[in-house]
Amino acid sequence: MTVLEAENVSYKYSVGTPFQITALDRVNVKVEQGDMLAVIGHTGSGKSTLIQHFNALLKPTEGRILLYGKDINESRETAHNARFKVGLCFQYPEYQLFESTVYKDISFGPANMGLSSSETDERVRRAADFVGLSENMLGKSPFDLSGGEKRRVAIAGVMAMEPEVLIMDEPAAGLDPRGRRSILELIGNYRKKTGRTVIIVSHSMEDVAGVAEKILVLNRGSVAMHGSLDEVFSRSDELRGMGLDIPQITRIFSELNKYGFGLKKNVYTVEQAKDEILRYLHKGGNAK
Amino acid sequence: MEKATLIRFSDVSYRYESDNETPLPLALKNINIDIKKGEFVAILGHNGSGKSTLAKLANAILMPESGKIYVNGMDTSDESLEYEIRQTVGVVFQNPDNQIVATIVEEDVAFGPENLGIEPSEIRKRVDEALKAVGMYEYRFHEPHKLSGGQKQRVAIAGIMAMRTDCIILDEPTAMLDPKGRKEVMAAMRKLNKELGIAVVLITHYMEEAVAADRVIVMDSGRIVLDGAPRDVFSNEEIIEKAGLELPESAKLALLLRRSGVNLPSGILTAEEFIEAFKFSVSGGAAK
Structure with a gap:
């Protein structure tokens, strides 16, 4: 079933000036229920613009955004509802924390949805627990936390709205390798546990390879590819022509195969690579 | 010939000010570093390990709690030298939005050299060169605030490049860039370093970028735990892990395979090295 759909969406800014830019050009995309989708593209390809359309923060210059088949920009009310059903976590979301306590920050979204205070409380605790923030952190000022913890607070705030679609713009940007890995694991677990649709925007092919099941490639405001990891990579x-790349590991395998090794092509992570090489060697790859 | 020291940290400790009576722990503890003229140094460390603090101290934005920092022999705690120190060491920070000052890209890049009182024709030359080096020349008449994050970052880098400082410190300059943008910025850094002899200090979370440096410094909780050539530093896998970092992907794959009994040499850091070693040990070495 299709959850979100961009139907012939174009978005232009500075219309009528010499600097008119078409950020999105007749984009058609269907996001299916339960998708774990990564949106990739060069800087300025329209990724952030597209996802801001998905929750009605931007309105298409032409075309429509459909949520469960209904135009989200039909009325002020439908646009308002879309912001709760499609939760958007911006780049560097920790800069947007503003409340005096972690608890208040996480509860901001659900409280705005008009939920009862007991329901809000339940959701805040559930989301905090899910992202790995302990009970005693809820009373602290978010500004006393480390960068990685702040980001978890921001993510919990969006998760606590329990949106049908969770969209995260560069969720791991700026984090050290350990923080990166744990945020990506968190997103994977969220998807497994809730079965909900998740969309991430990323510049790291390695991160995409580790977490996504489908990839949408944007190039100069248009859809260039949309399919499984195997199809895209x-x-x-x-991809290189569009300023992107394949994961480093995949590149190693494709180079090795040029020298006549019969390795699988669809290997994207270090773990997969280790398993595939061991399989190959046990099969007698080194006996030649 | 021993190269002259450009930046010297002599037993430097630093502590951020607390907003209550309990003092914060030291952000940097007894740091000793010599950055030589023309060196390309990468600094790695987990979020909060003190990397950015180091950059701000080298640029006289922060003053040490104890110890001394000398830039070209100038003591950074001498306020009368501040201007000269910043002409020697330029810093590109994480967030380009805070660094863009003009309304047109090329004016932004010209801002630094204009303030140094450089001839207009020379400024013109530097601005064009710098914009070309970062791949932003075709955007020279655009408005910076309408660029994407990655594009803005490249403009900020061009702004420092145009100042022709002896040393550029970059604080995660590629965090928001796509793979092509990362390659372009890395290439620009190398060009600056190799052709113009400018010392580059690259603070990064990308292990692959560190591999390209002459020297890698690893920070952990305000201390330097490793300092040496990339191959030596990345051979200390346990210290790297403990510092919250990871090995570059090719190095990690080689290590996992060696642990599983595959005959590969130690010291593999890049994809190219992995491919060469694998070809040799699997079809050549082990096949005999």
Whole structure:
């Protein structure tokens, strides 16, 4: 079932000036229920613009955004509802924390949805627990937390709204390798546990390879590819032409295969690579 | 010939001010570093390990609690030298939004050299070169605030490049860039370093970028735990892990395979090295 759909969406700014820019150009995308989708594209390709359309923060210049088949910009009310059903976590969300306590910050979204205070309380605790913030942190000022913890607070705030679609713009940007890994694991677990639709925007092919099941590639405001990891990462030359790449590990495998090794092509992470090489060697790859 | 020291940290400790009576722990503890003229140094460390603090101390934005910092022999605690110190060491920070000052890209890049009182024709030359080096020349008449994050970051880098400082410190300059943008910025850094002899200090979370440096410094909780050539630093896998970091992907794959009994040499850091070693040990070495 399709949850979100961009139907022939174009978005232009500075219309009528010499600097008119078409940020999105007739974009057609269907996001299916339960998708774990990564949106990739060069800087300025329209990724952030597209996801801001998905929760009605931006309104298409042309075309429609459909949530469960209904135009989210039909009325002020439908646009308002879309912001709760499609939760958007911006880049560097920790800069948007503003409340005096972690608890208040996480509860801001659900409280705005008009939920009862007991329901809000339940959701705040559930979300905090899920992102790994302990009970005693809830009373602290978010500004006393580390960068990684602040980001978890911001993410919990969006998760506590329990949106049908969770969208995260560069969720791991600026984090150290350990923080990166744990945020990506968190997103994977969220998806497994809730079965809800998750969309992430990322510049790291390695991160995409570790967490996503489908990839949407934007290039100069248009959809260039949309498919499984295998479908997208098998088009490495085209990706490079768009300022993107394949994961480093995948590149190693494709180089090795040029020398006649019969390794699987669809290997994207270090773990998969280790398993595939061991399989290959046990099969007698080194006996030649 | 021993190269002259450009930046010297002599037993430097630093502590951020607390907003209550309990003092914060030291952000940097007894740091000793010599950055030589023309060196390319990468600094790694977990979030909050003190990397950015180091950058701000080198640029006389912060003053040490104890110890001394010398830039070209100038003591950074001497306020009368502040201007000269900043002409020697330029810093590009994480968030380009805080660094853009003009309304047109090329004016923004010209801002630094204009303030140094440089001839207009020379400024013109530097601005064009810097914009080309970061791949933003075609955007020279655009408005910076309408650029994407990655594009803004490249403009900020061009702004420092145009000042022709002896040393550029970059604090995670590629965190928001796409793979092509990262490659372009890295290439620009190398060009600056190799061709113009400018010392580059690159603070990064990307292990692959650190591999390209002449020297890697690893910070952990305000201390330097490793300092040396990339190959030596990344051979200390336990210290790297403990510092919240990871090995570069190719190095990690090689290590996992070696632990599983595959005959690969130690010291593999890049994809190219992995491919060469694998070809040799699997079809050549082990096949005999």
